[in-house]
Amino acid sequence: MSKMKDKVKVKVRQVAFHYGGHQVLKGVNTDIFAHCITSISGPSGQGKSSFLTVLNRLWESMDGARASGQVTIDFGQGFEDIYDRKMSLPWLRQQVGTVFQVPNPLPMGIFKNICFPLKLAGEKNKDHMRCQVEQALKDAFLWDEVKDRLQKDARLLSGGQQQRLCIARALVLNPQILLLDEPTSSLDETSVAVIEDLLLSLKRQCTIIMVTHYADQVRRIADHRFVLSKMQLKQVGDE
């Protein structure tokens, strides 16, 4: 595990980001290590969420956003430029999953929410899908709470359950990297503790990059800490 922890997973070079004509990031350079939790904190409006969108090209779905620079990720066959024309965007986003600040279940049932990315990835075997959904819900510590009501509208779950559902939905495709944008900001203490435990258990299977405002949380779970300020990402010391 320690060898894996020293392995660089993501290389970010000279990344700049503009949103609505306003520059948010400028010349950002950093390396992110595999199977670690990397936290990014800093004042509001400095571009932390924007930085996450650069890592899976999600900014391309946002009006008025523009990014430049180089991001390479080691998906197992050496570093690949994610902005290369040959890179498949759906495949990239399946490998680099995202969980947003506000839980955003899709307007459908719990089971269908988790199935959705599987269907997008071309999975057709219903038995296989059921197994994967169950595993993802178990990984997200949610299975026991929802196993009897999988067809119910996902929007009827509590805030903490919805966020774990979103994590399960991101996990169902076994992403190599998981991006979390303030995943606990709208949750109570109990839900925060559950999600932190979940993240600590997940770093065995993927690399986690998390934007958070909470210094306590950073101390509790982050392996590498960064602060984003004045358009630059700076490392502040390791655990």
Next chain:
Amino acid sequence: MKAGVQDRILAMFSWGCALVLVSGLAAVLGFLLVRGAPALSRELIFGSVAPLDALLLKRQVFYGIFPAVAGTVCLVVFSIGTALPVGLCAGIWLAEYAPRLLKQIFSLVVDILAGIPSIVVGLFGFSITIFLHHFLNNRVFPCLLISALALAFLVLPYIIKTTQTAMDSLPLALRLTAPSLGASRLENIVHVLVPAALPDLASGVILAIGRCAEDTAVIMLTGVVATAGIPKSIFSSYEALPFYIYYTASEYADASELVKAYGAALVLLLICAGLFGLAHLARVWVAHRARVRT
């Protein structure tokens, strides 16, 4: 003036406005019920013909409003059937695909279109009919199809605008969810954005149904007549309730005919309520299907 007093005045004013609206609706419905309810009978709709014979088209109805009811339902179905797919696609295109400048231009065009008086749309439909009669085929006359297309043109801006507004108002987090899972733009629209916007889209459709059912100016110039019987095809003349009400109310010979017009107005209101109910049920069914079907 103290903030508490201002709050109370504003609250009273708001209550007053709501009360005026509800009272207006209640007054119209009450007036119609009082005047129209006595006329509601089998005879009003089917005349002297047995209902089953009329419904199975075995016998023509000459002294009832059944042909007008059938004409109105056909008109609404054809108009909405034409306007709905076009309006939904145009609204989705404006919200999701159109470049900013084109979006502004097209939004302005749709707003202008929404403001065109229905008589002008009727005249346009009539002119098109004359043009086609002269230059394409001299068997082209004002008919159900021309009326339905003209009405579709009239309600198109409502459907486009409500679709665009409903799609535009979806939160950014929801818009980004499916793309973050690897969905293409089309998959995002079909599986996430349209189902999420469905309640608002339905209100546009309901508005359009109401407009199609009640408009008289357009159909007066494009194919409706006082006596035509059940429409034989989309190329034939037809009767419609709004025109029947207008015609009877302006040309009535005695009080009993006027009462029939009130009765017909009540029937038109019930048809609209029925169509609204159907649209609502369709929305609930589609939303339920989207939620639970795996």
